Amino acid sequence: MKIAQVAGFLGSGKTTFLIELAKMLVDRGHKIAIIVNDVGEINVDVGIFDMHGLTAKEISGGCICCQIAESYANTIAVLQKTFQPDMIIVEPSGVAIPWNVKKAAEHSEEEMEDTIVHAPVITLVDSLRIDELMTSVRRLVETQIREADVIFINKVDSADKDKIDLSIRFSRSINPDAEIMYGSGRNNQGVREVADLIENRTSPRYDEAYEKEMLKKDYGGGT
Numbered sequence: 001m002k003i004a005q006v007a008g009f010l011g012s013g014k015t016t017f018l019i020e021l022a023k024m025l026v027d028r029g030h031k032i033a034i035i036v037n038d039v040g041e042i043n044v045d046v047g048i049f050d051m052h053g054l055t056a057k058e059i060s061g062g063c064i065c066c067q068i069a070e071s072y073a074n075t076i077a078v079l080q081k082t083f084q085p086d087m088i089i090v091e092p093s094g095v096a097i098p099w100n101v102k103k104a105a106e107h108s109e110e111e112m113e114d115t116i117v118h119a120p121v122i123t124l125v126d127s128l129r130i131d132e133l134m135t136s137v138r139r140l141v142e143t144q145i146r147e148a149d150v151i152f153i154n155k156v157d158s159a160d161k162d163k164i165d166l167s168i169r170f171s172r173s174i175n176p177d178a179e180i181m182y183g184s185g186r187n188n189q190g191v192r193e194v195a196d197l198i199e200n201r202t203s204p205r206y207d208e209a210y211e212k213e214m215l216k217k218d219y220g221g222g223t
């Protein structure tokens with residue numbers, strides 16, 4: 001079973017993007033389930049997914065990458081047994097760390113007869129709020145960008161060229177290896193290209209040693 005994450009800071013447009021992405025994958029014949037995580041303060045309205053005819057499960061009361069990793073793994077296993085999707089698309093909370101979400105997903109293998117294959121990790125970058133992302137929440141945003149396979153510069157329908165360029169340069173400087181794409185979930189721009197990547201590519205399994213190396217770099221220990 002393939003699992004795709006649409007990561008990104010609070011308000012970066014994850015839910016809007018994910019609905020378009022899921023609809024496109026359903027149209028291509030996939031059986032899709034959605035898992036949405038909210039950290040508690042704002043309640044996700046799963047009804048919005050139902051409205052679009054999509055199967056969604058909400059997990060709340062903490063972050064699926066840490067506090068409630070177990071209930072995330074359990075939700076995946078239950079979906080596998082009861083609905084048998086060929087793909088699950090996950091909206092982690094805006095403060096989640098992508099690799100920890102991967103690690104948590106892999107724990108579901110202990111509860112089901114299936115293995116997890118990770119689709120490329122998509123991180124949305126809100127080009128309208130790039131200045132704020134580069135200052136007040138920079139460390140978290142850098143981690144989300146560094147751990148992405150695909151960086152999607154979002155909301156280009158409303159952002160000016162300077163903000164879009166800055167978003168691209170900032171993302172590139174942190175993660176030179178990732179695919180950088182741009183578009184708008186609201187206008188369904190760029191969604192098809194992301195759907196192609198999710199269908200055709202995979203992302204490595206969680207690797208503790210590699211994460212430790214990255215953390216060292218992060219905190220200046222390795223350089």
Ligand SMILES: Nc1nc2c(ncn2[C@@H]2O[C@H](COP(=O)(O)OP(=O)(O)OP(=O)(O)O)[C@@H](O)[C@H]2O)c(=O)[nH]1
Pocket residue numbers: 008009010011012013014015016017042093094154155156157158183184185186187
């Ligand atoms: N201009 C523009 N606005 C967008 C786009 N996508 C989402 N938004 C707006 O951005 C805000 C947040 O969108 P959501 O899709 O709820 O973002 P989210 O990342 O799921 O938010 P949280 O779950 O609260 O972290 C809403 O006001 C959306 O209408 C886009 O492509 N362009």
Ligand SMILES: [Mg+2]
Pocket residue numbers: 014015016044091
């Ligand atoms: Mg959301």
